[in-house]
Amino acid sequence: MSSFIADLLPQAAGLLPKWQLFVSVVALFNTVQNFATLKFTRRVYSGKPHEVTPLQARTFAVWTLLASVVRFYAAYHISVKPIYDIALISYLLAFGHFTSEFLIFGSVKLSAGSMSTFVVSTASLIWMFKQYDFYVKA
Numbered sequence: 001m002s003s004f005i006a007d008l009l010p011q012a013a014g015l016l017p018k019w020q021l022f023v024s025v026v027a028l029f030n031t032v033q034n035f036a037t038l039k040f041t042r043r044v045y046s047g048k049p050h051e052v053t054p055l056q057a058r059t060f061a062v063w064t065l066l067a068s069v070v071r072f073y074a075a076y077h078i079s080v081k082p083i084y085d086i087a088l089i090s091y092l093l094a095f096g097h098f099t100s101e102f103l104i105f106g107s108v109k110l111s112a113g114s115m116s117t118f119v120v121s122t123a124s125l126i127w128m129f130k131q132y133d134f135y136v137k138a
Contacts, residue, residue, distance in 0.1 A: 009021065010075045010076050010078065012076075012078045012079065012135070014131070014134070014135075016078060016127060016128070016131055016135065017074075017075045017076070017078045018075070019124070019127070020071045020072070020074045020075035020078065020087065021071075021072065021075035021076075023068075023071050023120060023124065024068045024069075024071040024072040024075060025068075027064050027065070027067055027068035027071065028065070028068050030061075030064050031061045031062075031064045031065040031068060032061075034057045034058065034060050034061030034064060035057070035058060035061050038052050038053075038054065038057050040113070041056075041057045041060060043111065043112070043113025043114070044108065044113045044114050044117060045101065045107045045108055045114075046108070046109045046111050046113055046114065047101075047102075047105075047106045047107045047108055047109045048105075048106065048107040051107060067090045067094065070083075070086055070087050070090045071087055071090065073087075074086075074087035078135045079135050079136060079137065080136075081136045084128070084132070084135060084136050087128070088125065088128045088129070088132075091120075091121045091124040091125045091128065092121075092125060094117065094120075094121040095118070095121035095122060095125060098114065098117045098118060098121065099118075102114075
């Protein structure tokens with residue numbers, strides 16, 4: 001059984017492809033919860049939870065699903081430059097979105113609900129920038 005699971009994991013060297021897969025799977029769960037309830041989305045946007053509507057949550061769900069698909073492809077095709085670049089840009093967009101919601105719009109407060117968005121996007125950006133030449137041979 002463990003060999004079967006290991007065979008399903010990305011086979012590229014290093015931990016970054018596995019991280020991409022992990023983030024992709026977590027995003028799938030986040031997508032489902034955004035369709036199911038506003039509770040957790042309101043925790044992320046705790047500065048203005050009244051602005052979290054069912055429409056906004058569904059839009060956020062689709063955006064999260066798109067990011068999940070991009071990162072899933074990156075997990076298994078980490079050395080393909082356009083895929084690597086798009087995955088990296090997906091983290092940049094997430095970082096930009098949450099940073100602007102924190103600094104400009106005030107809908108995000110630093111809390112347990114929002115910290116994961118900053119940690120994942122920042123750590124992934126740094127990791128991907130540092131590992132670019134290792135994975136992408138242009």
